[in-house]
Amino acid sequence: MNEAWLDEIRWTADDLVPAIAQQADSGKILMFAWMNRESLRLTAAEGYAVYWSRSRNKLWRKGEESGHRQKVLGIYLDCDEDVVLLKIEQQGGIACHTGRESCFYRQLQGDRWQPVEPVLKDPEAIYRIS
Amino acid sequence: MNEAWLDEIRWTADDLVPAIAQQADSGKILMFAWMNRESLRLTAAEGYAVYWSRSRNKLWRKGEESGHRQKVLGIYLDCDEDVVLLKIEQQGGIACHTGRESCFYRQLQGDRWQPVEPVLKDPEAIYRIS
Numbered sequence: 001m002n003e004a005w006l007d008e009i010r011w012t013a014d015d016l017v018p019a020i021a022q023q024a025d026s027g028k029i030l031m032f033a034w035m036n037r038e039s040l041r042l043t044a045a046e047g048y049a050v051y052w053s054r055s056r057n058k059l060w061r062k063g064e065e066s067g068h069r070q071k072v073l074g075i076y077l078d079c080d081e082d083v084v085l086l087k088i089e090q091q092g093g094i095a096c097h098t099g100r101e102s103c104f105y106r107q108l109q110g111d112r113w114q115p116v117e118p119v120l121k122d123p124e125a126i127y128r129i130s
Numbered sequence: 131m132n133e134a135w136l137d138e139i140r141w142t143a144d145d146l147v148p149a150i151a152q153q154a155d156s157g158k159i160l161m162f163a164w165m166n167r168e169s170l171r172l173t174a175a176e177g178y179a180v181y182w183s184r185s186r187n188k189l190w191r192k193g194e195e196s197g198h199r200q201k202v203l204g205i206y207l208d209c210d211e212d213v214v215l216l217k218i219e220q221q222g223g224i225a226c227h228t229g230r231e232s233c234f235y236r237q238l239q240g241d242r243w244q245p246v247e248p249v250l251k252d253p254e255a256i257y258r259i260s
Contacts, residue, residue: 020162077236097209
């Protein structure tokens with residue numbers, strides 16, 4: 001497959017691009033992560049979100065441990081060619097490692113960040129090795 | 131006002147945080163930009179989005195030239211405290227400097243980025259100095 005579309009992206013000095021994952025049907029923003037060239041190429045090729053874990057310094061197939069994979073319905077690029085948007089279908093309905101649907105679960109209320117979304121599943125149960 | 135909520139953010143080495151702007155009613159993702167501490171403080175205080183322009187190295191009151199201001203209805207923080215989400219009401223219905231509603235107007239189709247959103251207003255008309 002022609003990879004010219006990957007060359008159009010303006011990668012950071014670390015060869016990464018930020019990626020936003022949005023639930024396709026509800027429009028809810030679920031998470032934000034980073035991709036390198038290989039993870040974006042794999043995301044397009046496999047149809048499931050693959051990120052680059054900056055903390056673990058390796059490819060991160062979202063849901064590889066939790067089963068909460070993200071089926072990719074569309075990949076979009078912004079006007080500056082430096083941010084990617086994924087429209088996805090979140091399997092299990094949970095994107096956040098805290099057990100919530102979305103990572104953006106705190107809202108600024110007055111001068112405090114308040115949790116405004118419920119924990120749907122105990123995080124320990126999500127990642128428990130059987 | 132207590133600024134402890136700003137201290138909770140994990141700023142980058144450049145003292146910035148990425149910010150996603152989402153149209154509150156439709157859920158559409160309109161743009162992605164960066165904020166420094168002062169711009170986020172002003173966003174909360176003024177109720178309109180203020181970003182940090184990395185290219186111009188200055189505060190950027192979104193819409194200051196175009197009139198396409200972003201009224202902020204909610205400010206959210208992610209689980210890692212390193213990404214901010216703004217739910218906004220986009221004035222003029224145009225967030226992108228290309229004259230489109232959203233900056234994410236190109237979709238990957240096969241191996242090409244294809245524009246999938248119309249230009250609503252000629253960019254020259256948006257920024258023309260009268």
